[in-house]
Amino acid sequence: MLSLITLALASTALAAPQLPAGLSAAACPNYPYCDATTGFLSVPDVPGAADVIRAQEAIIRGNIAPTAGLPGIQAHAAAEAAVQQQSRGGFPAHAAAEAAVLLQQGRAPANLNAGELAHFQAEQAVRAAEQNLIVNGLQG
Numbered sequence: 001m002l003s004l005i006t007l008a009l010a011s012t013a014l015a016a017p018q019l020p021a022g023l024s025a026a027a028c029p030n031y032p033y034c035d036a037t038t039g040f041l042s043v044p045d046v047p048g049a050a051d052v053i054r055a056q057e058a059i060i061r062g063n064i065a066p067t068a069g070l071p072g073i074q075a076h077a078a079a080e081a082a083v084q085q086q087s088r089g090g091f092p093a094h095a096a097a098e099a100a101v102l103l104q105q106g107r108a109p110a111n112l113n114a115g116e117l118a119h120f121q122a123e124q125a126v127r128a129a130e131q132n133l134i135v136n137g138l139q140g
Helices: 002-016 049-062 073-086 090-102 116-138
Strands: none
Touching: 073 090
């Protein structure tokens, strides 16, 4: 019975978490997290590398999106979402049918850019002038 207990204790001791090769408990006391006191990315012997590595560690620790400060990222995300929306099954056909109905009703379809909207408005002005000529004739 004593040998069974000894064997159970030995297997429990061997099942304790093992550190990866080359990592000591002193270098990373709270493995696998390796906190900010010691850092967790290796720093190459290059001028300025320590600052870059510390900034990268701060981003990783803070769970900050690396694109958060990029100029134009919101416009890019909106364009990407529009592409994903357009690629849904059946959506392009539905959008085309909706635009055709709105055009027949003389209303501007959704999602026109500035140039297309200006063209649509000019086209509507020409049609209105055409209708005015038909109704009133050339009286004047």
